Amino acid sequence: MILIGENIHILSNEVSEAIKQRNPLPLQDLAKKQAEAGADYIDLNVGPARKDPDVMRWLVETVQEVVDSPLSLDTLNPVAMEAGLAVCKKRPLINSASGREDSKRDMLPLAAKYNCDVIISVLTDKGIPSDAASRAEAIMETIAYANEIGIDNENIWVDPIMMPIGVDQPQVVELMEFMDMLPDIAPGAKSTLGLSNMSNGAPHHLRGILNRIELVILQRHGLYSAIVDSFDSEMVALMRGEKQADVDLIYRAMDEEINPADLPPHEAALVKTVNVLMGRVLYSHSWLEI
Amino acid sequence: MPLKDFLEASKGAIKEVTIGKEGKSATIGGEAVLPFHNFEGNLPRLPVMALEVWDTTPPETWPDHLRSHFGDVVNSPVLWAKKCLEVYKADLICLYLASAAEGEPDAPALAAKVKEIGDALPAPMIVYGTGEKDVDTLVLREVARACAGDGLLLGPVLKENHKEIAEAAQEYGHALIAQTPIDINLAKELNIKLSKFFPKERIVIDPLSSALGYGMDYSFSVMERIKQVAVLFGDDMMKMPIIANLGRECWRAREAKENDQQGILWEAITAMTMFLAGANLAVVGSPDSMKLVKKLLGQFSTGQIEV
Numbered sequence: 001m002i003l004i005g006e007n008i009h010i011l012s013n014e015v016s017e018a019i020k021q022r023n024p025l026p027l028q029d030l031a032k033k034q035a036e037a038g039a040d041y042i043d044l045n046v047g048p049a050r051k052d053p054d055v056m057r058w059l060v061e062t063v064q065e066v067v068d069s070p071l072s073l074d075t076l077n078p079v080a081m082e083a084g085l086a087v088c089k090k091r092p093l094i095n096s097a098s099g100r101e102d103s104k105r106d107m108l109p110l111a112a113k114y115n116c117d118v119i120i121s122v123l124t125d126k127g128i129p130s131d132a133a134s135r136a137e138a139i140m141e142t143i144a145y146a147n148e149i150g151i152d153n154e155n156i157w158v159d160p161i162m163m164p165i166g167v168d169q170p171q172v173v174e175l176m177e178f179m180d181m182l183p184d185i186a187p188g189a190k191s192t193l194g195l196s197n198m199s200n201g202a203p204h205h206l207r208g209i210l211n212r213i214e215l216v217i218l219q220r221h222g223l224y225s226a227i228v229d230s231f232d233s234e235m236v237a238l239m240r241g242e243k244q245a246d247v248d249l250i251y252r253a254m255d256e257e258i259n260p261a262d263l264p265p266h267e268a269a270l271v272k273t274v275n276v277l278m279g280r281v282l283y284s285h286s287w288l289e290i
Numbered sequence: 291m292p293l294k295d296f297l298e299a300s301k302g303a304i305k306e307v308t309i310g311k312e313g314k315s316a317t318i319g320g321e322a323v324l325p326f327h328n329f330e331g332n333l334p335r336l337p338v339m340a341l342e343v344w345d346t347t348p349p350e351t352w353p354d355h356l357r358s359h360f361g362d363v364v365n366s367p368v369l370w371a372k373k374c375l376e377v378y379k380a381d382l383i384c385l386y387l388a389s390a391a392e393g394e395p396d397a398p399a400l401a402a403k404v405k406e407i408g409d410a411l412p413a414p415m416i417v418y419g420t421g422e423k424d425v426d427t428l429v430l431r432e433v434a435r436a437c438a439g440d441g442l443l444l445g446p447v448l449k450e451n452h453k454e455i456a457e458a459a460q461e462y463g464h465a466l467i468a469q470t471p472i473d474i475n476l477a478k479e480l481n482i483k484l485s486k487f488f489p490k491e492r493i494v495i496d497p498l499s500s501a502l503g504y505g506m507d508y509s510f511s512v513m514e515r516i517k518q519v520a521v522l523f524g525d526d527m528m529k530m531p532i533i534a535n536l537g538r539e540c541w542r543a544r545e546a547k548e549n550d551q552q553g554i555l556w557e558a559i560t561a562m563t564m565f566l567a568g569a570n571l572a573v574v575g576s577p578d579s580m581k582l583v584k585k586l587l588g589q590f591s592t593g594q595i596e597v
Contacts, residue, residue: 166475282519282528284478290527 001219001239004072004093005039005230006196008063010047019046019055027059028066034230035067038240041093042067043227044084045074053077056084064089072119072227078106085114093117095227096159099124099142112150119192120146121159128161132177135160136185143186153188157225162193164200165210165276165283172198172214173279179221192225193218203285208232213273215239216250250274297330298323301524304517304570305491307465307531309382309443310414316382318494318570319531324517325568326590336587337565338381339580340416340573341374342537343367345403346389355550356541359577367403368410375413378577379584384416386538390429391420397429401436408440416443416573418467418535423451434458443533445469446496449480456488467533469496472508474515481527490530494571499536501543502560509534510567517568534564537575558582 008030010016018026031042044059060071064087072093073084085092096119097107111118120142122128122135129135139158146156160178163171175193182191198214199207212235215226219239228235237243249267252258253274260268260275269288275281284290303322308315320334327333345367348357359378363369367385374380385407390400408415417433419426430444431454445467447455452468459466468484470476477497484493497512513532520528537557540546546556557579561572565583574580 169475280523282478282523282525283475284482284527285475286479286482290482 001215001223002040002192002225003038003230003236003239004041004043004095004192004225004227005034005037006043006045006194006227007034007230008043008059009045009074011045015045019059022058024062024065027062031063031067031069035069037230037233038236039228039230040069040225041072042069043072043074043095046080047075049075049077049080053080054083056080057087060084060087076103076107078110081107082110085110085116088114088116091116093119093157095119096121097142097146098122099138099145101125104142104145108146108151109149111146111155115155117155117157117190118146118151119157119159121161123161128163130171132174132181135174135178136181140185143189153186154190156186157190157192158182158186159193160191162195162197164202165198166201166285169276169279169283172277175218176221176278179218179223182222190224191222192227193223195226195228206285206288208234209269209273209288210277211235212238213250213270214277216247217254217274217277220251220254246270254278298327298522300331300521302520302522302526302529303332304520304531305529307443307492307494309416309441309465311439311441314412314414315441316414322521324521325566336591337570337572339561339584340382340384340571341378341380341577341580342384342386342573342575343371343374343407344386344388345400345407346392348388351547352541353547353553355553356576367407371407371411374577375411378580380413380577380580382413382416383411384418384535384537384573386418387420387429387433390425391422395425395429397432398436400429401432404433405436405440408437408442414441414443416445416467416533416571418445418573421446421448421469423448427451427454430455431458434462434464437464438462441465443467443494445494447480447484449476449483452480452484456484459492460488465492465494467494467496468530469498472498472500472505472512474512474519477512477516478525478527481530485527490526493530495528495530495532496535497532499534499539499560499564499569499572501536501539501546502556502563503545504539504543506560506563510563513564513567513569531570532568534561534569534572536560536564537573541575554578554582562586 046055049055070090072095074095097103098121122138124138129138165172195211199210253271258271260271276283276287300322304319306320308317323331363373371383419430442464444464446469468480499509500506519525540557546553561583
């Protein structure tokens with residue numbers, strides 16, 4: 001599992017303040033710590049950067065001074081994106097393009113021009129598709145277009161778009177089906193998604209367990225990569241094969257219904273969470289208490 | 291292929307909730323099937339309908355065609371309620387504590403009035419507070435105490451005040467309306483919280499009912515999913531019956547106020563739609579729309595549909 005560290009994000013006050021003041025130290029510190037924690041890519045989210053597209057160039061150079069990791073450049077602004085791509089030392093990842101007309105026109109061609117990897121989401125001008133079949137339809141159209149302008153499937157990371165479980169649990173469940181379809185509809189393409197969005201709105205102290213187990217489930221369904229909280233050390237351990245007993249139990253709970261009442265607390269929590277993420281049990285914030 | 295292959299297998303039954311006390315009670319729920327699917331399993335009873343009565347004179351904004359059914363009795367909640375039961379044959383009464391929304395309520399006096407109204411009626415009573423959390427905590431706790439043993443269906447209790455009101459309802463033997471804002475996950479969450487100390491058999495879900503043209507489809511989806519989760523998935527925290535408190539929503543609609551026929555249809559269509567979605571109990575304002583929906587329900591039970 002390729003982990004893309006999400007912690008340099010414009011919505012964080014610390015990050016936003018440092019970017020505004022062009023103060024490199026907090027950002028370099030965050031980049032180093034993420035790399036040390038096990039992030040394969042460092043995501044650089046500068047928001048829309050409308051007034052200041054050059055900020056991406058500055059941020060890329062700042063971060064490259066202290067880490068060797070490849071970077072994921074995260075902005076919807078194609079001018080900022082190109083400013084960053086031009087100075088990347090390692091093959092970067094564009095985060096992200098989509099099937100929206102403006103993205104196809106302004107963002108996707110950058111992947112061809114700089115011969116880099118690109119995340120393409122299932123979003124189109126019609127919005128976010130609502131089930132696995134319409135996700136497949138949307139992404140096939142966008143990938144066909146990307147191929148036409150010279151981007152190979154191997155350079156494409158498909159993002160099926162993760163929804164918060166408290167908003168639309170059935171859509172979270174549908175992603176498993178979508179992942180199963182992906183090798184057929186986009187042979188050779190990779191995949192990724194913003195994992196933390198799934199637990200958005202869930203009680204803060206319980207977001208980790210939701211995120212971690214969902215990642216194990218989707219990994220089993222072929223997910224190649226995820227944009228994650230680099231500092232969730234348990235997740236990194238799970239993904240690095242250091243918690244095989246947990247993975248085994250999660251797989252078993254996926255395959256058969258296990259009664260959590262017969263298990264010790266840690267194992268019971270894993271099973272209850274699998275049941276919610278598989279759509280067997282309706283989500284509520286108190287899912288671990290019943 | 292045999293017919294049974296097309297039928298849904300039920301994993302759970304909706305709990306039966308009894309409102310009222312011996313001699314005057316009404317029971318809702320109990321079905322082990324999706325709404326009206328009596329061909330798939332046990333459907334012990336059809337949904338019931340309550341007419342709404344205000345504890346104070348209804349506002350000037352009420353359309354004349356709605357007011358005309360009640361005439362002078364709108365000035366007396368007891369007479370108004372009796373007319374709803376005796377003349378219009380409502381199954382039960384829903385008393386809306388509108389007076390509590392007008393400034394600082396005198397909770398003990400209001401509770402005494404509720405007791406007096408309830409005692410005067412031959413049918414059980416639903417009591418709806420204002421929906422404002424602090425006012426309702428104050429008033430509904432007092433009502434619960436004053437009406438001890440009468441088995442009211444009391445609410446709404448919200449995430450923010452469920453504990454305070456439920457403690458009183460528990461102590462004095464009432465059932466509760468658990469209200470959440472058109473969100474199935476939050477509905478389950480509130481049921482879980484209540485169930486920690488309050489009997490599940492005395493909870494009714496209010497997922498909020500919007501009127502036709504004003505978001506009814508959202509209410510429909512939530513109710514439909516609640517019933518699927520309860521009956522088809524057997525989720526214990528979602529097996530409570532559903533109340534659709536839709537009268538006031540409908541009569542706020544411009545289209546309902548515009549003219550008599552339109553108003554009746556607006557409310558009747560909303561009520562019938564909520565029943566189809568899974569409501570076990572609907573609260574309406576107009577005896578005419580109630581009559582129309584009851585006629586449809588009657589035709590369902592006899593199998594003789596006339597248009």
